[in-house]
Structure formats: structure tokens, C-alpha cells
Amino acid sequence: MSTPEMRVNDSELVEPPVVHADSRPSEWLMMLREAWRMGRTKIGVGIFAAIVLIAVVGPWVAPYSPTEFVAPPFSTPDIPKMWLGSDYIGHDVLTRVLYGGRTVILLALAATVIGLVLGVTLGLITGYARRWIDESIMRILDVVLAFPQIVLALLFVSILGPRLWLIVLIVGISHAPRIARVARAATLEVSQRDFVLAAEAFGIARWKILFNEILPSITSPLLVEFGLRLTYSIGVIAALSFLGFGMQPPAADWGLMINENRIGLVIQPWPVVVPVMLIGILTIGTNLIADGLGRALIGIERDTGVE
Amino acid sequence: MSPLLKLILVRVGLGVLTLLMVSVVVFAATQALPGDTARAILGREATNVDRYEALKEQLGLNKPMTEQYLSWLGGVLTGDFGNSLAQDEPVTQLLSRRVINTFILVGIAALLSIPISLLLGSLTALRRDSKFDISVSIGSLSLAALPEFVIGIILILLFATQVFNWLPAVSRVDPSLPIVQQLDMFVLPALTLTLAVAPYITRILRASTIEVLESEYVMMARLKGLPERLVLNRHAVPNALAPALQVTALNLAWLAGGVVVVEYLFAFPGIGSALVDAVANRDMPMVQAICLIIAGVYVLANLTADILTILVSPRLRTGLR
16 A cells, blocks of 8 residues: 555545646647658758758868968869868858858757747737736737847847847747747637636646646647748848848858858859858758648648637 | 727727837837947047036936937927937938838839739639649748848849849949939849748738638538639639738738848848948937838738728628628
């Protein structure tokens, strides 16, 4: 009678027997499986993995140091051992390309995670609380929505200067209302289901219901949102570096490289072309993943009859 | 008051409220500036306490915050955004020419992208899963993912430097010449904006058209045995008008933000490139003015679309009676 396992069972008897959302076959796993069947998702994952690999392994295989002056400025690739030539002050382009992916990917991921945490929290609260809390939070989010993402970021950069943490935070905040709308719609729908009503009937604290019952059931649309927002984060973060307000010289960063080397586009296009292509391919990859997930979700909702 | 009018008035009220809150955010942003405007104007001379205090008094910086906000807002409403810190001229004067340039640029891009997205969006929805639909879908999916500057640089490489040398890579619009004579300056920026926005809007329109086509009233019309042409014209199109209007608004709203990066890329003399310069110079009155203009266009575009949607969509109109 006094084995630890039995004690666990005893205490469970005292707790109300709540039907957990995740005791059903979890929808988001089904969605991932469904998405993986699609060619576009596989291509997207392949692209994303390849670019991440370049960004992670790059610094170890780079032939030079990213801040080393190895050739006259804007040397074309006919110099031996410099496959992509040199940039505007004579750094090796290939080296800087191999170093320059980390910042773009890491900053974009950080901004997306901030946007997701904020947006999901606000979406859960507004979707579940409703009434005036819902109304007032949504009005405030409308104000954030009134600024295009890049404009909101620039407004704050003009006040506090080009700081990385600020850019990541603002891009994250500018994602939040868009994610909150999705989370709110999903919460509104889930909060009418039996397992939530049952939990409410047992008098479980509302914040517990939100995070233990509702959150696990709205994972699928949030995963789709994550893919989509990651694509836009990469675009906005790279654009800010391109405008000169993101990473600062002498950092090796794809967005910054494009800006620094634009003037030499006619004589030595590689320090612009290669980062442009890599950023472009990366966003296509993440967008393919988001699209595959989105299609899988629509398919599952149609099959299970969830509106 | 009719319920329809009431609904519209509520929307307008919310739009005005959003604009007011936007102006508060833009105003409050400058107040968070380390130091104040007087210090920013004087620069090193701010150590001269007398001049600093005099300028503060002159600019009204000693008044309470709400009073400062109200007098600033009053100025904004009469078109007075104050003086530029970087150029010491009225912001309105510095921006007027640029607003026109941007307006023309966005106009050209909208004239190109709205018909393209309407056409492709509805055609792909009607011929769902056809080869045409799939190829447009893959193309638009890839293009919609690309940041504007990536598209712009690819266009510069193709048409202005490496491959062909047909168009200017830098849009040096000469203010002394009429715009019709220098339309070539507008081609690449407008094309970049179009290629960036049209695929995104096409995808949204395709999804909403499919939703209409799968709706119960369209199914009902089909079951009644109406010819497909009548089903589309009488039942599907009126309901798809709402998404079409939303598309137009989304286009304009998107373009309002898209001009920033694209104008900077082509050194196009509009408000987008002016914003980048103003941020680099920390020219706050200029930043405030441009942020307000862009956010204003964005809110107004969405508001107009909302109201038109209420007016044209049969479901909303009749649902109220």
C-alpha cells in the first residue's frame, strides 16, 4: 500500500477526472505527418536545413577571417583561392558569406519566438475572457497593426538607435497582433468544447484551463503561424540590416553585405548576388514549410468536421 | 437610425480612435528620446544654459505633456508638422514633393498589381488544381516569400546592370522636369513593388473566392439547376466583391510600408527614402510626420474597404434588416 506508485494513484483520485485535450490523438502530430507527405514541405525543409547548415558550419570551413584584408577592394573571382572575389574593402566574400548567415537566422528566430509568446498569451486571454478585456486589448493591437512592420521598427530605431535587442523586440511585438488574432479565433472555438466546459464545471482555475486545456488544443494553427511569421521575420530583419540599422560593420551579415557592396554591383556583383540569393532561398524554404503545414491543417479540419 | 448606418458609423468611430491612438504613440515616442528636442537642436551648444532654457521656452517644452501633445496635434491637423531638425525648413515643405512622387509610384504599382491579383486569384480559384492553378500557386508562393529588396536587386541585376542595361538602377527624379518625361525612373521601383505585393494578394483572393464557391448559397444555386454562368454572376461575384475590395485595401496598405525599402534601394525621392534618412539623422519631426502619413494611409485604406464591404456584400446588408 505504501509504494510510491500507489501514493501517486491515491492523489490522482482526489483530483477531478478531467479529460485532457492531449489525451486525444494529438492534432498537431497528425498535421505534421500530413504535411510531410507533401512534396513542397519536403523541399522547404531541405532548403531550410541546407541554409542553416551553411550558417552553422560555415565559420569552421571559411578559408580566411571575416575581417582580414586579403585582396584589393572589389577584386573579381579570377584571383586564385578566392572563389567569390573580394568586397568593398578587400575582405574575402566567400568567408563573409559563410559567417553571415548566423545573425540573420538567430535574430529572426528570436523575433518570431517573442511574437509567438506575446501573441499567444494575448490571443488566449482575449479569446477566453471576452467582454471588455477582449475589446480593449484588440483595440490596442489595432494600433500596432496600423504601422507596417518596418515603419514601426524604424520609429523605435530613430529614438533609441540601431540596437539589436530593440530590433528583435520590435519585430516580435509587430508580429504579436497578427498571431493574437489567430490564437483568439482558435481559443473562441475550443473554449466551447466539452473538455473545457467540464474543466469549468469542476471549478478549475481559469488560467490553468487556459494553459493546460486550451493551449494544447490550438497548437496546430500556431505552428502554421510560426512558419509564416518566421518568413516575414527573416525579411524584416534582413531589410533592417540592408537599410543600415541592423548589424553594424565590420560584422559579417548577409543583409549588411548587400548594403555595403551595392556600389560595386557592376564590377563585382558576387558580394551582393550570393547573400541576396541565400536570403531569397531561405525565405522560400520557410514559406514552403508554412504552406505545407497550412494545407495539412485545412485538410485535417475538413476531415474531422471542425469548422 | 438604420442599423446599416449605425454599423458604418461605429467603424468610422473605431478608425478615428485608432488614428488618435497612433498619433499618441508617435508623439510619445519622441518624448522617450534621451534628452529633449531643444538639446537635439542645439547639439553641443546645449551646455549654454541660457540659450537652452530660452529655446525650451520657445518650443513650449516647459508646458505639461498633454498641452504639448494637443498643440502638436492641432498643428498636424492643419498640415504643420514643425521644422525639420536636419534641414531647418518646415517638414511640410520638404515632404510635399516627395509625397507626390511616392503617390505616383504607389499608384502605378497599384494599377499593375490590383488587376493582376484579381485576375490570377479568381482564375486559379475557378480552375482549382488545374496545371494553371498549380504553376501560379508555386510561383506566387515563392515570390510572396521574397523580401522586397531581394526582388529589387534581382531586377537591377537583370535590367539595369549585368544582363541587360535598359533601365536606370537609380531613380534620380529631376524635380524641374515633368514626371511624364522621366517615367523610366519609375519602372523598376514600381515593378519591384508589384512583384512583391501581387503574389501575396493573389493567394489571399484565391482562398476567399474558393470559400465563396464552396458556400451553401452557391451550392444551392447549382442544385436549383442554374447555368454555371448565372451561378457565378448572380451569386458568386457579388459575394466575391467584398474580398476584391479587401484586396485593394490590402494592396494599398502593404504598398504604404513596402515603399520604405524599395525607395531606399533605388534612391527614389519619396517619403520612404526620406524616412530612412530621417531615422539615420534622428530628425524626429520628420520621422513623426512620415510615420503618421504611412499609418494614416494604412488605417484609411482598411476603413474604406470595411465600409465598402458592408455596402456591397449581400449577406451583411440583408442580415441587418
